[in-house]
Amino acid sequence: MKQNILSFLCTIKEDIFSLNKYLYDISENCFNEYKSCEYITNLLRKYNFKVESNFQNISTAFKAQMGTGHPEVCFICKYSTGDESGHVFGNNANAAMSIGAAIGLSHVIDKIGGSIIIIGCPGKYSNGAEIIMTREKVFEETDVIFAPHADNVTCLNNISLSSIPMELTYSNLWLENGKANLSSLDVCLQNVHFINQLIQDTCNHCFMDHLQLICDNALNEYPSSAKVRFEIKTKNYCIGEKIESNVRKYIKCIEEVMNIDCKLSLLELPCKELIDNHVINKLFESNLKECGLINITSGKMMLYPVGIGTVSHTTATIYPSINIVSDSSIKCPSLEFKEATISEFSKENIWKAIEALAITGLDLIERKDLICESTSELYKSIK
Secondary structure, eight states, X not given: OXXXXXXXXXXXXXXXXXXXHHHHHHOXXXXXXXXXXXXXXXXXXXXXXXXXXXXXXXXXXXXXXXXXXXXXXXXXXXXXXXXXXXXXXXXXXXXXXXXXXXHXXXXXXXXXXXXXXXXXXXXXXXXXXXXXXXXXXXXXXXXXXXXXXXXXXXEESOEEXXXXXXXXXXXXXXXXXXXXXXXXXXXXXXXXXXXXXXXHHHOTTOEEEEEEEEOTTTTTSSSEEEEEEEEEEXXXXXXXXXXXXXXXXXXXXXXXXXXXXXXXXXXXXXXXXXXBOHHHHHHHHHHHHHTTOOOOEEOOEESSOOHHXXXXXXXXXXOOEEEOOSSTTOOSSSHHHHHHTTSHHHHHHHHHHHHXXXXXXXXXXHOHHHHHHHHHHHHHHTO
C-alpha cells in the first residue's frame, strides 16, 4: 500500500505545486479567501472527494471527505494570508502539504477502510475558524489530526502558549481625588499596572501581552472614556482561566469602590496551549527520515498561540514544523519567508513532508493500536 501511495503521489505533483503557487499569487486575507477556497475545493472534487462548502456557516470554510467509518484521519488546511504583505506565514505551503497528503492517502482508502477528512479553516493562525469549529464539536469523532506548517526548521513535539484576549472598557468617569479629577487614562494606567502584577504573581510563565490603550478623550473631556486591550498568556489554559476570574473580581471591586462603569469582555475566542502528540510524532519522524528529511529537532517553544492548540485538546493532534528555507536565518513571518515558499528547496521539502504524512496516515489506519495509544496519551495530558 505504501508504494501505491508514493507512486500515485508522483502523478499529482503538478497539481499540488500549482495550488501552492496559486495561493501565493492570490493572497487573500482572513475570512475573505473566496478564490482560494474555490480553487482548493475544485481540486478535491477532481480527486473524488465529497465537498461541503460554507461549512459551519462560515462562507470560506469547507469540509471534504472520502471513505466511511473509523479510523478517521483529519488534515487541517489553512490558506489565509493574515497579513497585507501576502503569505508571510507560509499558509500556501501549509495548504499544499495537507491537500497533497490527503489526496495521496485517498488512493488506497477504499482498500484499507476508514475515512479521510479535510477541514478548510480560514482565519489567523492564532484565532482561526478551527477554534469556532472545536466549540461546535466538529473534531470530536475524529481519531487523529494532522496540521503541518512551514517553518525555518523541521521540528516535532512543539509547544505553544495559551491566550485569553480581553478588552476592558471604561465609561462615565467623573472622579474626584481631592481637588484633582482623575481621567480615564489615569484609571487605565493604575489598573493595567495592578492586572499585570496579578498575572505575573500567579506563576513564572504567565504574562500580559499585546497591550493597547485607546483613550480618545481621556485627558480633557468629562465624562471621559477609554479601552484597554491585552492578552493573558500562560503555558496552561486552566491557569489562564483562573487569572481571568481574578481579573473580573478585581474589576467588579473597582467599579463599586470608585463608582465607575467598567466592562470586561473577551476580545476574541481564547486559544488553548498546544498538546503535540508524542505517539504520532514518533511514527511521523520515522516516516520523515525514510522520505529524506533527516535533520529533525524537537520541542520548539512558540511564544504565540495557535488555533490548532484548542483543537489538540479534543483529538490526538500533531503540529509539525517543516523547514522550507535553505538559510535558517530567514524567519517566519517575513517577506523572505514568503518568497521561500515557492523556491525549489521549499518544493523538495514540502514533497517529502507530503509523502511522510500520507504514509503516517496509512500506518495509523492499519494499526488501530497506535490510535488507541495516542488517544490515551491525550487523555492523560488533559487531566
